[in-house]
Amino acid sequence: MINKINQCRSCGDKGIHKFFDMGAQPFANALLADPENAERRYPLELSWCENCRLVQLNHTADPKELFSNYVWVTGTSSTAQTHANMFCEETLLRAQSFDNGSYVLELASNDGTFLKPFMAKGVKVLGVDPAENVVQMARREGVRTHCGFFGDDLANELLKEHGPARVVIARNVLPHVANLSDFVRGMRSVMADDGLAVIEAHYGAIIQRQLHYDSIYHEHLCYFTLESISTLLHNHDLEIFDISKSPISGGSLIIFARKAGRQASMAVERLLTHEAEAGVNELGSWENFSADSQAHKKLTMNILENQLDSGARIIGYGASARSSTLLNFCGIGAQHLSVIADQNLMKQKLYTAGSHIPISSPEEVMKTNPDTVFILAWNFLQEIKGILSDRFGFGGRLIVPFPGNPSVISGKGK
Numbered sequence: 067m068i069n070k071i072n073q074c075r076s077c078g079d080k081g082i083h084k085f086f087d088m089g090a091q092p093f094a095n096a097l098l099a100d101p102e103n104a105e106r107r108y109p110l111e112l113s114w115c116e117n118c119r120l121v122q123l124n125h126t127a128d129p130k131e132l133f134s135n136y137v138w139v140t141g142t143s144s145t146a147q148t149h150a151n152m153f154c155e156e157t158l159l160r161a162q163s164f165d166n167g168s169y170v171l172e173l174a175s176n177d178g179t180f181l182k183p184f185m186a187k188g189v190k191v192l193g194v195d196p197a198e199n200v201v202q203m204a205r206r207e208g209v210r211t212h213c214g215f216f217g218d219d220l221a222n223e224l225l226k227e228h229g230p231a232r233v234v235i236a237r238n239v240l241p242h243v244a245n246l247s248d249f250v251r252g253m254r255s256v257m258a259d260d261g262l263a264v265i266e267a268h269y270g271a272i273i274q275r276q277l278h279y280d281s282i283y284h285e286h287l288c289y290f291t292l293e294s295i296s297t298l299l300h301n302h303d304l305e306i307f308d309i310s311k312s313p314i315s316g317g318s319l320i321i322f323a324r325k326a327g328r329q330a331s332m333a334v335e336r337l338l339t340h341e342a343e344a345g346v347n348e349l350g351s352w353e354n355f356s357a358d359s360q361a362h363k364k365l366t367m368n369i370l371e372n373q374l375d376s377g378a379r380i381i382g383y384g385a386s387a388r389s390s391t392l393l394n395f396c397g398i399g400a401q402h403l404s405v406i407a408d409q410n411l412m413k414q415k416l417y418t419a420g421s422h423i424p425i426s427s428p429e430e431v432m433k434t435n436p437d438t439v440f441i442l443a444w445n446f447l448q449e450i451k452g453i454l455s456d457r458f459g460f461g462g463r464l465i466v467p468f469p470g471n472p473s474v475i476s477g478k479g480k
């Protein structure tokens with residue numbers, strides 16, 4: 067089931083303008099056990115709000131259907147683990163001191179990867195996640211985790227049971243939230259009065275500039291810039307006072323906010339000015355993004371077809387949710403990529419949604435001696451390149467679809 071919106075997800079304005087139609091697409095994480103069982107497809111379109119300039123999906127899918135077989139586990143990526151330590155340092159740098167009873171609350175805490183560095187420093191933590199299977203994983207690792215959907219009701223429950231949180235973390239979750247007001251209100255409710263909110267999200271300006279159209283799928287309802295997230299938080303009496311960048315998703319923005327007004331850092335002012343000067347939040351820039359994404363699709367297919375014409379055997383690497391949009395939007399199937407390698411055991415022996423390409427372990431896939439590897443999880447390029455050369459001695463070609471236009475590089479060396 068899927069519903070079309072008739073007002074902005076953030077500010078409620080009716081002036082939303084469609085600028086990108088990616089056609090009917092399957093749910094990115096709906097991997098198939100049997101490719102004969104054709105999956106359902108749903109419209110995938112982006113709009114821009116003329117009031118708060120938030121870029122957002124035109125449709126909301128039923129979360130029960132969307133997240134029913136959720137297979138992403140944070141801890142499987144070493145990039146994520148390195149970032150978790152940096153994230154902890156950056157957060158503690160800006161948090162007030164922790165007294166007895168105060169704790170770090172993480173919303174959508176997944177397997178607890180990002181709470182572990184806080185625990186290692188003796189800070190009390192609490193995770194919240196709706197997926198029972200990952201909550202069990204977190205608890206097995208000793209990460210205190212509550213299973214449930216976060217909103218203002220749960221925030222008040224947590225407040226009663228655990229008291230106010232010193233820090234509330236929401237990493238890569240805000241873009242998934244259908245009821246933004248309820249979620250942000252909940253963040254504010256559960257925070258201590260002098261507490262800190264830390265939000266990380268794939269940065270809209272990078273999506274636009276580097277053509278990350280592969281990040282558009284039904285689970286990602288919103289694509290935030292500093293301006294659009296500032297407006298959302300401001301409407302709920304939260305003010306951004308500092309920012310940081312992260313490599314997650316190929317370029318993310320981390321924002322730090324508080325309840326009471328505190329002077330915004332120079333970095334916040336500079337980035338807002340940069341967005342204004344570059345026209346990041348203008349409808350015209352997003353219309354260009356749409357046209358450039360169509361051109362990118364043609365270039366990608368040309369590269370694949372030229373390689374196949376010259377007799378190369380091509381495999382894919384990384385059956386990420388993002389790869390689903392890339393494969394389906396470009397029309398890449400098993401006739402182009404015979405198989406996709408993925409380290410996640412939960413994905414192996416399944417088929418990709420819509421494109422129906424089999425997924426297998428990197429060991430099985432590399433035994434077939436491919437000539438060319440199409441790096442689908444390109445935001446982990448260095449990590450994957452290292453695995454290919456160190457573990458498998460691969461020295462063939464890599465097709466790297468992003469950032470910007472696709473390129474073919476040598477897989478030799480680091």
Ligand SMILES: [Zn+2]
Nearest residue numbers: 074077115118
């Ligand atoms: Zn709006």
